[in-house]
Amino acid sequence: MKYPIDVFDNHVIVVDNNKRFLIDTGSPISISNENEIEIFGMTYGSTERYLGADIDEISNLVGCHLDALIGNNVLKNYIFQIDFKNQLFFVWDSLPRETINIDEYIDAEFAGMPTIQILINQKPIRSFIDTGAKISYLNKQYVQRFDPLDKKEDFLPGFGKFETPIYNIPITFYGKEITFNFGILPDRLEEGMLAGSVQAILGADIFSHFSLIFHYANNKIYIKDLWI
Numbered sequence: 001m002k003y004p005i006d007v008f009d010n011h012v013i014v015v016d017n018n019k020r021f022l023i024d025t026g027s028p029i030s031i032s033n034e035n036e037i038e039i040f041g042m043t044y045g046s047t048e049r050y051l052g053a054d055i056d057e058i059s060n061l062v063g064c065h066l067d068a069l070i071g072n073n074v075l076k077n078y079i080f081q082i083d084f085k086n087q088l089f090f091v092w093d094s095l096p097r098e099t100i101n102i103d104e105y106i107d108a109e110f111a112g113m114p115t116i117q118i119l120i121n122q123k124p125i126r127s128f129i130d131t132g133a134k135i136s137y138l139n140k141q142y143v144q145r146f147d148p149l150d151k152k153e154d155f156l157p158g159f160g161k162f163e164t165p166i167y168n169i170p171i172t173f174y175g176k177e178i179t180f181n182f183g184i185l186p187d188r189l190e191e192g193m194l195a196g197s198v199q200a201i202l203g204a205d206i207f208s209h210f211s212l213i214f215h216y217a218n219n220k221i222y223i224k225d226l227w228i
Contacts (some may be wrong), residue, residue: 001040001091005084008064010134010204012082014089016040019067022058023082023089024132025114025214026201027071031055037068040091044074051158061155069132072113076216081224082131084207095215096224114214114221115198119172126198129212129221133203135164138182139194143167152183162186174223178209 006013012023016039030037032046032055048054050069059066081090090096114129120142135154148165155161164183171180182200185193193201206212213222 003040003089003091005082005087005089007084007087007204009062011062012089012131012204012207013064013066014039014070020065022062022066022069022132023075024069024071024130025075026128026130026132027069028073030069030071030074031058032068034068037070037074039068039070039074040078042077051156053157058157061157061161072216075214079213079215079217081211081213082207083211083224084204085211092213095213095222116173116202116221118200118202120169122172125171125200127200127202128198129202129206131204133201135166135183136180136203136205137164137185137190137194137201138167138169139190139199140184142199143169143182143184149181154183156189159186159189162189173206174210176209180205 004015006015006020014021014023021039027050029047029050030044031048031050033048034046037044037046046068055066055068058069079092079095081092083090115126116129117124118127119125135152146167146169149168150166151163152166153161153163167182168179169182171178211224213224215222
């Protein structure tokens with residue numbers, strides 16, 4: 001099955017039966033204003049709030065109408081691919097052919113959030129892939145020798161809006177060097193999210209370079225296509 005993606009302000013929004021679903025691998029739960037969510041031909045239970053915010057508040061923060069936020073409690077049931085080049089979201093019955101096993105894992109240690117390893121100055125950095133994040137983030141220790149290029153506004157449910165400096169930093173992933181934009185989280189958020197073995201959060205920018213397949217049942221991430 002394939003579904004159109006509306007990439008709105010770098011958010012991954014899948015359109016299914018005229019409903020708009022924010023795909024968020026950074027959330028353990030799914031939320032909507034209804035008791036149930038119908039997506040991908042199935043029905044799942046829903047809660048009303050995530051980190052204190054309901055779907056109307058998240059819609060306002062994102063800047064467009066959303067019918068639900070789809071988190072890992074739903075996504076774990078699927079093999080799915082995010083393809084920004086063709087603006088499509090694929091749900092596969094089995095792993096498609098011509099995929100590349102990059103030996104990356106969806107780690108139960110992090111509540112089912114997918115992680116990959118990138119290199120910065122040849123140093124391996126474990127990173128969350130958070131499809132709900134419009135901006136990628138890096139622990140501030142890695143940007144000390146760089147000057148910010150810009151400032152952008154972002155938000156986190158339960159924390160609200162904040163402004164972050166943007167740094168342009170080369171990373172290496174799957175042997176490919178990419179110039180990537182990173183923000184810096186407010187100190188309180190960084191201490192809670194990037195203080196352990198994970199030092200970066202890769203947002204939807206990663207899909208401008210790679211089409212990735214997430215296979216939760218196998219605890220694996222695969223590359224389907226790359227265009228850099």
